[in-house]
Amino acid sequence: MNVDPLEFEKPIVELERRLVELRDQSEGHDLNLESEIRKIEEKLNKTKLDIYRHLSPWQRVQIARHPQRPFMLDYVDRCFEDFLELHGDRKIGDDEAMPGGFAQLEGRRCIIVGHQKGRDTKENLR
Structure with missing residues (x-):
């Protein structure tokens, strides 16, 4: 783009x-x-x-709001290792706009939670 x-x-x-x-x-x-x-x-x-x-x-x-600004998962891909995304709350469902999971940063285990908007209208409406 x-x-x-x-x-x-x-x-x-x-x-x-x-x-x-x-x-x-x-x-x-x-x-x-x-x-x-x-x-x-x-x-x-x-x-x-x-x-x-x-x-x-x-x-x-x-x-x-710039369309080319990196999103939360872009930062995760570039900064963290071994990211394991968790899905759903075991009751209602999975909110794709609120990803989270376990990862490693320079060998230290951590939990990551963030918000992720869609890259286009179709993704935003999911």
């Missing part, structure tokens, strides 16, 4: 695009653009800090 960046994130996307261009030019043509690449990287880091430190309440909501 290719989603347009949020309006306030466009300067970040433009700097990232420029950085990719410079790296491609540097590799493909034996050009030494390291100093220019470093300048863009520094500007990119500063721009990210400036933007994300000064978000308005509405911009925070936009980020929280």
